[in-house]
Amino acid sequence: MTALIAGAASTTFGKHDDLSARELFRDAAEAAIGLVSLTAVDIDAVYVGNFMGALTDDQGHMGALMADYLGIPDVPTATVESACASSGTAVSRAVDAIDAGQADVVLVGGVEMMYATGIAVITDALANAADNEYENEAGLTFPGIYALMAREYMNTYDVSEEDLAQVAVKNRRNGVSNPISQFQEEVTIEEVLEARPIAPPLGLFDCCPITDGASALIVVSPEFAANHGLSPDVRIAGRGQAGDTLALQDREDMGRTRAAERAAERAYTAAGIVPEDIDVCEVHDCFTIAELLAVESLGLCERGEGATLTTTGETAKEGRIPVNTSGGLIAKGHPVGATGVAQLVEIVKQLEGRHPNQVPDSAIGVTHNVGGSGASAVVHVLEVAG
Amino acid sequence: MTALIAGAASTTFGKHDDLSARELFRDAAEAAIGLVSLTAVDIDAVYVGNFMGALTDDQGHMGALMADYLGIPDVPTATVESACASSGTAVSRAVDAIDAGQADVVLVGGVEMMYATGIAVITDALANAADNEYENEAGLTFPGIYALMAREYMNTYDVSEEDLAQVAVKNRRNGVSNPISQFQEEVTIEEVLEARPIAPPLGLFDCCPITDGASALIVVSPEFAANHGLSPDVRIAGRGQAGDTLALQDREDMGRTRAAERAAERAYTAAGIVPEDIDVCEVHDCFTIAELLAVESLGLCERGEGATLTTTGETAKEGRIPVNTSGGLIAKGHPVGATGVAQLVEIVKQLEGRHPNQVPDSAIGVTHNVGGSGASAVVHVLEVAG
Numbered sequence: 001m002t003a004l005i006a007g008a009a010s011t012t013f014g015k016h017d018d019l020s021a022r023e024l025f026r027d028a029a030e031a032a033i034g035l036v037s038l039t040a041v042d043i044d045a046v047y048v049g050n051f052m053g054a055l056t057d058d059q060g061h062m063g064a065l066m067a068d069y070l071g072i073p074d075v076p077t078a079t080v081e082s083a084c085a086s087s088g089t090a091v092s093r094a095v096d097a098i099d100a101g102q103a104d105v106v107l108v109g110g111v112e113m114m115y116a117t118g119i120a121v122i123t124d125a126l127a128n129a130a131d132n133e134y135e136n137e138a139g140l141t142f143p144g145i146y147a148l149m150a151r152e153y154m155n156t157y158d159v160s161e162e163d164l165a166q167v168a169v170k171n172r173r174n175g176v177s178n179p180i181s182q183f184q185e186e187v188t189i190e191e192v193l194e195a196r197p198i199a200p201p202l203g204l205f206d207c208c209p210i211t212d213g214a215s216a217l218i219v220v221s222p223e224f225a226a227n228h229g230l231s232p233d234v235r236i237a238g239r240g241q242a243g244d245t246l247a248l249q250d251r252e253d254m255g256r257t258r259a260a261e262r263a264a265e266r267a268y269t270a271a272g273i274v275p276e277d278i279d280v281c282e283v284h285d286c287f288t289i290a291e292l293l294a295v296e297s298l299g300l301c302e303r304g305e306g307a308t309l310t311t312t313g314e315t316a317k318e319g320r321i322p323v324n325t326s327g328g329l330i331a332k333g334h335p336v337g338a339t340g341v342a343q344l345v346e347i348v349k350q351l352e353g354r355h356p357n358q359v360p361d362s363a364i365g366v367t368h369n370v371g372g373s374g375a376s377a378v379v380h381v382l383e384v385a386g
Numbered sequence: 387m388t389a390l391i392a393g394a395a396s397t398t399f400g401k402h403d404d405l406s407a408r409e410l411f412r413d414a415a416e417a418a419i420g421l422v423s424l425t426a427v428d429i430d431a432v433y434v435g436n437f438m439g440a441l442t443d444d445q446g447h448m449g450a451l452m453a454d455y456l457g458i459p460d461v462p463t464a465t466v467e468s469a470c471a472s473s474g475t476a477v478s479r480a481v482d483a484i485d486a487g488q489a490d491v492v493l494v495g496g497v498e499m500m501y502a503t504g505i506a507v508i509t510d511a512l513a514n515a516a517d518n519e520y521e522n523e524a525g526l527t528f529p530g531i532y533a534l535m536a537r538e539y540m541n542t543y544d545v546s547e548e549d550l551a552q553v554a555v556k557n558r559r560n561g562v563s564n565p566i567s568q569f570q571e572e573v574t575i576e577e578v579l580e581a582r583p584i585a586p587p588l589g590l591f592d593c594c595p596i597t598d599g600a601s602a603l604i605v606v607s608p609e610f611a612a613n614h615g616l617s618p619d620v621r622i623a624g625r626g627q628a629g630d631t632l633a634l635q636d637r638e639d640m641g642r643t644r645a646a647e648r649a650a651e652r653a654y655t656a657a658g659i660v661p662e663d664i665d666v667c668e669v670h671d672c673f674t675i676a677e678l679l680a681v682e683s684l685g686l687c688e689r690g691e692g693a694t695l696t697t698t699g700e701t702a703k704e705g706r707i708p709v710n711t712s713g714g715l716i717a718k719g720h721p722v723g724a725t726g727v728a729q730l731v732e733i734v735k736q737l738e739g740r741h742p743n744q745v746p747d748s749a750i751g752v753t754h755n756v757g758g759s760g761a762s763a764v765v766h767v768l769e770v771a772g
Binding site (some may be wrong): 022041051052053054055057058059060061062063064065067068073074075077079080081082083092094095096097098099100101102124125128129130131132133136148188228241242243244246247250258259262283331371372376378 | 406408437438439440441443444445446448449450451453454458460461462463464465466467468469475478479481482483484485486487488510511513514515516517518519521544545626628629630631632633636644645758761762772
């Protein structure tokens with residue numbers, strides 16, 4: 001039980017149209033491998049999270065491609081897809097492989113190339129995460145879906161567009177000091193509120209950007225670590241995954257992400273923690289509203305209190321429970337297939353005390369990765385190994 | 387260890403353009419569930435093999451979609467992709483989840499819809515299983531890739547086009563009695579040899595067709611079976627997975643599938659068997675040449691002897707080691723994402739003594755599922771549970 005994270009790295013996030021997916025993934029993987037006294041030949045399996053390679057790169061079979069390009073073509077591989085939760089889900093499959101005794105060292109990562117093919121292809125490709133028959137065919141794309149979620153939430157609770165905007169302001173502020181972040185400038189509350197509307201109440205700065213990026217983790221069994229003199233700083237103490245209806249219209253409450261609630265409950269139970277134990281979180285803020293739903297799903301506050309948690313500064317990097325010290329998807333960027341692993345990379349940096357927005361004495365961190373409008377959710381609890 | 391298969395079913399394979407992917411998958415899943423005293427609510431996780439849904443159905447996130455459509459939206463899901471080995475790989479991830487204690491009952495299946503979008507889209511989509519930069523961009527598609535493999539093999543060994551054709555004759559003959567088979571008519575050796583050339587030496591009947599189809603398994607832990615009064619007839623005694631270079635050009639010998647050799651070795655070791663113990667096999671005969679490489683990789687004969695094994699009738703349904711009693715991909719059809727699970731479904735029927743081409747006293751069966759030209763391979767050993 002409790003696999004260890006021996007290496008963790010992300011490329012810079014942003015525009016990488018001078019590289020192919022394999023080159024970008026290799027950069028992340030080699031950086032992760034380089035952090036530990038391993039070579040690629042120690043790796044038993046490669047799992048890759050990727051969502052839209054068939055549409056952006058005319059390339060499937062990414063697991064095999066990446067292992068091959070890293071010089072380890074012989075190993076078992078898989079591509080794991082669960083929309084925007086692809087690589088979070090891949091991490092759980094990697095830990096399964098270790099717990100099942102099928103592997104001692106798994107390279108699990110993710111990659112997405114979103115810039116080169118243009119926004120029209122990407123909007124279509126992203127829509128594949130929703131229910132094509134009942135949502136896309138009706139004209140819904142993701143900004144519209146999250147706008148509906150925001151409207152429902154704002155109808156239920158006393159939450160304003162300004163409250164939503166505070167999430168963007170906070171995350172953009174965190175992104176300034178994160179060297180991998182796609183956006184490195186702050187935005188003001190006025191800029192967020194006056195930005196071009198995308199799908200009201202969501203404006204341009206309420207939405208994460210499209211992003212090229214890759215992330216990778218080296219996950220090892222405790223036995224392998226012990227036998228090879230490795231002392232990784234971080235272990236995966238708990239993981240939880242759950243689902244919900246694919247189409248938003250089939251949910252009782254569109255302003256609530258039940259899958260994430262259940263995933264968090266399972267992960268906390270597995271790790272033996274309660275929300276009050278958490279020092280730092282990376283959550284899936286694909287839109288500002290998503291971060292409010294996320295902090296509620298993680299039990300960091302009561303339902304309806306997510307906005308207050310933000311506006312009172314409790315989720316700021318200096319706050320009681322810092323959320324998205326990386327800048328989150330909104331500032332760091334959202335290379336879909338890489339995002340889940342990228343969240344773990346950020347938490348590893350926090351628990352190792354080397355994060356650019358370091359939260360003092362971080363010992364327990366949580367990641368929250370969501371697919372579609374919440375039809376998939378994966379939560380991981382990371383702890384300082386000791 | 388050794389998960390049990392409590393239910394196994396495939397839809398008919400062929401043209402289902404009156405159904406959507408979710409409907410076809412549901413048909414297979416409900417049939418598999420109906421074979422055991424379970425309901426959908428007993429299922430802990432859903433893993434779906436699918437390769438080209440983004441291109442054929444504008445639909446990703448298939449795991450979540452299928453769980454939702456079966457009325458169990460809450461469960462963890464994943465889509466597993468490894469080209470034509472997608473659902474074989476998904477089975478191994480399902481067994482991982484059970485062995486890791488993360489699930490007691492996993493619905494693992496696959497689905498592919500290939501007819502409705504037309505042959506041009508499908509040819510492009512299939513090519514995504516190869517190396518886009520080094521193979522597709524050079525004009526290679528899969529018939530050409532396997533033709534190269536056949537040429538290399540025929541240059542090394544004394545094997546003729548007529549020898550290849552015997553695989554098609556055998557598998558089409560087996561397909562006649564399999565009610566799910568896409569093709570239910572025999573072909574003669576002359577018809578195979580005189581058929582329209584596709585990529586010489588491969589003609590039309592050397593190639594598997596495009597196919598709509600879905601397959602599903604209910605995999606359960608031994609503890610769950612014991613606690614719920616289930617006595618499944620079949621267990622997964624061993625599994626092995628391995629890889630090879632994605633591009634054919636990077637292999638030392640294009641007429642050999644090393645990944646399948648390694649996968650078989652691992653699966654046999656895990657099951658504690660030798661090739662001589664095997665009673666019946668389903669192998670990945672996407673082209674006739676592929677079956678010759680498959681039987682050699684599985685150790686059913688020496689290298690270079692695959693053709694003799696076929697032409698002497700040893701792999702016929704009445705032979706010493708019957709291969710593809712289902713009709714294989716060539717006759718049964720090849721709905722890419724479903725094929726790996728479909729192979730297990732056929733072996734389960736053999737071990738349960740209810741196969742339309744029953745091999746007497748089958749106690750040990752093997753499946754061999756390959757992705758691309760052999761960059762991924764998954765082998766499962768199934769045994770009568772006792």
